[in-house]
Amino acid sequence: MLIRKIVNIISSIAGILMVTAIYFNELPSWSLLVLAFLWLLITAYGVANIRSGYFLKSLNSNPTLTEKKIAITFDDGPDLNTLKILEVLNKYNVKGTFFCIGKQIEKYPDILKKIIQENHIVGNHTFSHDKLIDTYGTDKFIGEIQKTDTIIEKNSELKPLFFRPPYGITNPNIAKAVKKTGHTVIGWNKRSFDTTIPSEKVILQRITKNLKGGDIILLHDTKIITVAVLEQLLLFLQRNNFTTVTIDELFSIQAYA
Structure with missing residues (x-):
């Protein structure tokens, strides 16, 4: 929340100074370049960091909770590896929230059904999760969301209300698309980097450092x-009296329409 306010204030000031300087021609050209660079830097931060709230509102944590409840979320499935994740979750009687890619659901519809049958929550993570998806126009991005909603509903009779943008990237087109589809955007405040860090120990430390309700x-x-990290994480949560809940429980909101 504080980061979002600071970013928005600095960005607004930089924008106002740029417009004022151009209109009144009172600042030297180098100052305009500095201001332009500052504005671009802040905008880039807003694009890359979902927690900034620069373009759209997202739920990244619930600091109002007094209980030691946390939510574990999973992106990019379903996948054959998801079955191993489900085994670990079931072993510890824990429920998670899975943000699924439409084309992956088409490949593994039975795994999606298994996720739902075991009372985990499913959210929308676009159809393609394309590497250049942040360059899509509003209409194309709406199509990505709606197509995945349709695929999830076809395989589960549930229409998801939660959406997580790929890579946590946001921009004006994504903001317009989500406003059109009516989804609640779900972010995070504990990023594991399990896609890039090769050490289980380092990943676990990133997740558990200063963990709070x-x-x-x-x-x-x-x-x-992630399978090994997840089991270690669940043991850590047990030892430290944390309770794991799904996103709808964490915020007391609906997961499906």
Whole structure:
């Protein structure tokens, strides 16, 4: 929340100074370049960091919670590795929230059904999760969301209300698309980097450092390393009296329409 306010204030000031300087021609050209660079830097931060709230509102944690409840979320499935993740979750009687890619659901519809049958929550993570998806126009991005909603509903009779943008990237087109589809955007405040860090120990330390009630953990059910990390995480949560809940429980909101 504080980060969002600071970013928005600085960005607004930089924008106002740029417009004023151009209109009144009172600042030297180098000052305009500095201001332009500052504005671009802040905008880039807003694009890359879902927690900034620069373009759209997202739920990244629930700091109002007084209980030691946290949510574990998984991106990019379903995948064959998801079955191993489900085994670990079931072993500890824990429920997670899975943000699924439409084309992956088409490949593994039975795994999606298994996720739902075991009372985990499913959210929308676009159809393609394309590497250049942040360059899509509003209409194309709406199509990505709606197509995945349709696929999830076809395989579960449930229409998801939760959406997580790929890579946590946001921009004006994504903001317009989500406003049109009416989804609640779910972010995180504990990013594991399990897709890039090769060490279970380092990943676990990133997740558990200063962990508190209301936090949302981001993992990926497509990664083998995540299976081992997840079990260690669940043991840590047990030892430290944390309760794991799904996103709808963490915020007391509906997961499906």
